Amino acid sequence: xxxxxxxxxxxxxxxxxxxxxxxxxxxxxxxxxxxxxxxxxxxxxxxxxxxxxxxxxxxxxxxxxxxxxxxxxxxxxxxxxxxxxxxxxxxxxxxxxxxxxxxxxxxxxxxxxxxxxxxxxxxxxxxxxxxxxxxxxxxxxxxxxxxxxxxxxxxxxxxxxxxxxxxxxxxxxxxxxxxxxxxxxxxxxxxxxxxxxxxxxxxxxxxxxxxxxxxxxxxxxxxxxxxxxxxxxxxxxxxxxxxxxxxxxxxx
Numbered sequence: 001x002x003x004x005x006x007x008x009x010x011x012x013x014x015x016x017x018x019x020x021x022x023x024x025x026x027x028x029x030x031x032x033x034x035x036x037x038x039x040x041x042x043x044x045x046x047x048x049x050x051x052x053x054x055x056x057x058x059x060x061x062x063x064x065x066x067x068x069x070x071x072x073x074x075x076x077x078x079x080x081x082x083x084x085x086x087x088x089x090x091x092x093x094x095x096x097x098x099x100x101x102x103x104x105x106x107x108x109x110x111x112x113x114x115x116x117x118x119x120x121x122x123x124x125x126x127x128x129x130x131x132x133x134x135x136x137x138x139x140x141x142x143x144x145x146x147x148x149x150x151x152x153x154x155x156x157x158x159x160x161x162x163x164x165x166x167x168x169x170x171x172x173x174x175x176x177x178x179x180x181x182x183x184x185x186x187x188x189x190x191x192x193x194x195x196x197x198x199x200x201x202x203x204x205x206x207x208x209x210x211x212x213x214x215x216x217x218x219x220x221x222x223x224x225x226x227x228x229x230x231x232x233x234x235x236x237x238x239x240x241x242x243x244x245x246x247x248x249x250x251x252x
Contacts, residue, residue, distance in 0.1 A: 056208070057203075063206060070201050071084040071201070075188055077187065084201055085097060085098050090125050094119065099143075100114055101113040101114065101145050102185070105123055111146065111153055115143070116138060116139055118143075118168075120134060137168070139171055144156040144157065154181045156181075
């Protein structure tokens with residue numbers, strides 16, 4: 001014969017064992033944090049299919065919250081712009097470099113002098129793909145400037161002048177008095193043009209993957225957010241322990 005269930009009463013609730021009260025309190029306190037962790041952690045399991053690392057935040061408010069500011073200087077040469085360590089052909093990202101020394105246009109190609117290399121890209125941006133790197137010729141020496149002598153590309157390097165062959169595959173020394181070079185100008189951007197590129201580069205810094213990671217860990221809210229998430233994680237571990245304890249007691 002089974003015992004009839006006892007009706008619920010506030011008095012009975014007050015007499016609940018400590019493990020029940022502790023389990024309920026922890027569950028209520030961590031429920032919202034658990035939903036937050038699920039909502040931010042689940043998309044991170046699909047970072048590649050969702051392309052979270054290649055999608056960027058454009059919200060001015062969120063960028064301001066992170067304190068993200070663009071570089072205050074940019075340089076332009078033959079349609080190529082360097083701002084920060086990024087190179088753009090018009091508005092399409094081409095490569096990253098810390099030393100941009102100018103660019104020239106030869107036929108339908110743009111040749112960019114960067115660090116110790118020449119980067120070769122189509123001048124027509126419709127033929128460019130942001131995912132494919134430009135063709136690179138490493139000269140093995142520092143580049144000071146780049147220019148044209150007629151239809152020949154001339155590069156002024158730390159070891160002297162070099163000229164490229166017609167196919168832009170090999171570089172040969174050239175006697176300075178034998179050529180008259182028009183060097184590519186390197187002009188600082190200002191005004192509306194500078195503002196345009198600052199907005200462009202600023203919108204390509206903060207990825208959705210980074211935001212979700214910071215939301216998941218609580219870092220987006222500073223050290224307080226991290227402490228809240230860490231404490232909630234410990235509380236959920238305690239929740240699992242008290243749940244097992246309740247189950248074990250009911251089996252006795």
